[in-house]
Amino acid sequence: MHRFNERIIKERCMNDKLTINLSIGGYSFPVNIDRKDEELVRAAAKQVETRYNNFRAHFEVTPFQAMTMAAYQSAVNEFEGKTMNDTEPYSTRIKGLSELLEEYIQKTEQ
Structure with a gap:
């Protein structure tokens, strides 16, 4: 019973806002987040802040322009990550090759 209560308390703490x-x-x-996401949210904000500061330091841009470019660069990186993780074309190709191998094996066994 004691372990069960500890688990419930831990789950509630992790689900806290x-x-x-x-x-x-x-x-x-201020930003309202799930407690479990705090590290991720802070890291993302730090990354945007770093990009913002780089644009301000290296280009003659307004704060608004620097923030816009930092947001744009973050969005591009997100889409690149999603594209790199898209394994569907490879899965489809592997499935097709597996079917061809199965057909070949069946023909050679006859």
Whole structure:
């Protein structure tokens, strides 16, 4: 019974909502997140802040333009990651090759 209660408490803590303050481009704002996502959310904000600062340091752009480019670069990276993880074309090709091998094996066994 004791272990069951510990598990329930742990699950509730992990499902708790948390409000954190993020600072990007000189703006600070509260964000409501799941407690379990805090590390991910903070890392994402840090990445956007770094990109923002790089654009401001290396190009003559307004804060708005730097933020827009940082957001754009983040979106491109996200889409690249999704494209790289798309294994459907390979799965389809492997399935087709497997079927060809099966047919060949069946013919040679006859």
